[in-house]
Amino acid sequence: MASDGATWRNWGGNVEAHPAVVTDVATAEGVVGAVRTAAERGLGLRVAGTGHSFTPLVATDGVLLRIDGLRGVLGVDRERMRVRVAAGTPLHQLNPALQALGLALPNLGDIDRQTISGAVATGTHGTGVRLQGIAAAVCGLTLVLADGSVLRCSAEESPDVFEAARVGLGALGVVVEVELQCVPAFRLHARESGESFSAVLAGLHELADAHDHVDMHWFPHTDRVLLKRNDRVGPGEGPGPLPAWRRTLDDDLLANRLYEGVNRVLTRVPAATKRVNRLSANVLGAREFADDSWKVFCSSREVRFVESEYAVPRASVVPVLEELRAWFDRTGEPVPFPVEVRFIGADDVWLSTAYERDNAYVAVHQYHRMDPRRLFAAFEAIVAEHDGRPHWGKVHTLGAERLRALYPRFDDYRAVRDRLDPGRLFTNAHVGHLLGD
Numbered sequence: 001m002a003s004d005g006a007t008w009r010n011w012g013g014n015v016e017a018h019p020a021v022v023t024d025v026a027t028a029e030g031v032v033g034a035v036r037t038a039a040e041r042g043l044g045l046r047v048a049g050t051g052h053s054f055t056p057l058v059a060t061d062g063v064l065l066r067i068d069g070l071r072g073v074l075g076v077d078r079e080r081m082r083v084r085v086a087a088g089t090p091l092h093q094l095n096p097a098l099q100a101l102g103l104a105l106p107n108l109g110d111i112d113r114q115t116i117s118g119a120v121a122t123g124t125h126g127t128g129v130r131l132q133g134i135a136a137a138v139c140g141l142t143l144v145l146a147d148g149s150v151l152r153c154s155a156e157e158s159p160d161v162f163e164a165a166r167v168g169l170g171a172l173g174v175v176v177e178v179e180l181q182c183v184p185a186f187r188l189h190a191r192e193s194g195e196s197f198s199a200v201l202a203g204l205h206e207l208a209d210a211h212d213h214v215d216m217h218w219f220p221h222t223d224r225v226l227l228k229r230n231d232r233v234g235p236g237e238g239p240g241p242l243p244a245w246r247r248t249l250d251d252d253l254l255a256n257r258l259y260e261g262v263n264r265v266l267t268r269v270p271a272a273t274k275r276v277n278r279l280s281a282n283v284l285g286a287r288e289f290a291d292d293s294w295k296v297f298c299s300s301r302e303v304r305f306v307e308s309e310y311a312v313p314r315a316s317v318v319p320v321l322e323e324l325r326a327w328f329d330r331t332g333e334p335v336p337f338p339v340e341v342r343f344i345g346a347d348d349v350w351l352s353t354a355y356e357r358d359n360a361y362v363a364v365h366q367y368h369r370m371d372p373r374r375l376f377a378a379f380e381a382i383v384a385e386h387d388g389r390p391h392w393g394k395v396h397t398l399g400a401e402r403l404r405a406l407y408p409r410f411d412d413y414r415a416v417r418d419r420l421d422p423g424r425l426f427t428n429a430h431v432g433h434l435l436g437d
């Protein structure tokens with residue numbers, strides 16, 4: 001299906017595009033046809049996942065390719081615990097499908113709305129010093145290239161394409177199939193509690209090492225954090241799942257509906273932010289439960305925001321947070337959303353933020369109706385001093401020159417791109433800025 005004259009917006013509402021053509025595909029052959037047609041018409045082509053990136057990666061005035069129809073598990077190798085998945089499969093469908101096979105992804109981010117190909121393309125990650133981001137679980141990809149040919153790549157087949165395409169930014173071709181290395185399905189014991197920010201900072205590294213997954217949410221202008229510690233437990237171990245009423249109260253009512261109302265008020269009365277943050281930090285009470293991994297990792301995020309997130313070397317996380325705290329103290333900037341801190345171990349994916357580096361991730365958010373520019377500019381200046389690598393899907397201003405200095409394999413990635421897409425079919429202004437066109 002193709003339609004003209006549509007407006008496309010991302011989830012955060014900060015990116016809008018007016019593609020000349022919107023094409024929906026449900027098969028790999030459909031993708032080949034769309035790619036050939038775009039090339040013949042001299043139009044650029046960008047793939048849209050679910051639009052959860054805050055950067056203008058998807059925006060195009062050419063062809064916007066929607067892959068919602070490419071869904072489902074296509075094949076399972078039970079012995080090697082590998083699954084082949086259609087690229088447009090959203091994580092909220094993938095996770096229960098894997099569970100039904102007795103499998104799981106080793107680590108996930110904090111929502112499950114994204115497509116698997118979108119999550120992989122930008123280096124989406126969760127938390128855990130001994131674990132990696134989702135792209136590190138990819139063991140094979142099938143792409144439709146700019147000339148309409150289909151290429152399968154893995155560590156053994158076209159390995160340079162594989163290294164480049166795992167976090168590929170949608171600039172090498174259209175991914176139609178993703179092969180994932182899974183682990184046996186597992187349960188997590190979750191412990192969530194309000195703590196003192198200063199006390200947690202003093203022992204942050206010990207904490208990160210002591211638990212499988214540590215996730216901290218610091219409310220600016222307060223000394224309070226919501227600390228989440230998740231650890232793997234065997235079948236039948238740990239407490240039971242959260243009762244449905246508690247999940248509804250915490251996730252639906254407090255974290256979403258009430259929080260939306262509070263943010264709307266703060267948009268009109270920003271001076272109340274400090275007091276409200278103190279209240280928010282105390283409302284989210286302690287809870288402890290155990291459940292299937294994906295049910296613990298992912299929750300629902302209905303209140304719209306915009307976000308910037310940088311990976312910094314683990315050793316830099318406390319200095320970065322101290323500098324951020326000093327900036328909030330100095331400026332009083334009204335930011336109702338918490339600053340999130342996570343950890344991920346090094347991987348070998350060329351454009352992964354964790355390429356050959358153990359990282360901490362610091363993310364700042366602003367409610368979508370409030371101006372994020374001062375916050376993002378100050379944050380970017382702080383992390384620049386610590387070799388911060390920006391999340392490809394979250395707001396940042398870096399271009400090719402700086403990115404080359406941050407990513408040792410940047411020019412190798414560009415060489416693969418020059419070979420696969422010499423005519424620059426899969427690009428837009430943002431991708432050109434990132435890659436130095």
Ligand SMILES: Cc1cc2nc3c(=O)[nH]c(=O)nc-3n(C[C@H](O)[C@H](O)[C@H](O)COP(=O)(O)OP(=O)(O)OC[C@H]3O[C@@H](n4cnc5c(N)ncnc54)[C@H](O)[C@@H]3O)c2cc1C
Pocket residue numbers: 011012046047048049050051052053054057058067087088108109110111113114115116117118119120121122123124125126169170171173174175176301391393394
């Ligand atoms: C509420 C919220 C929570 C989030 N939580 C996390 C988190 O916990 N951790 C984290 O790391 N990130 C997180 N993110 C960021 C998000 O995971 C990434 O931006 C991800 O890329 C979004 O996936 P998507 O399917 O929406 O892809 P889109 O944003 O639509 O696209 C992302 C990129 O992938 C490309 N692409 C998608 N599919 C294909 C394909 N088949 N072939 C070629 N290119 C393709 C697009 O062209 C684009 O370049 C969050 C975002 C939001 C809004």
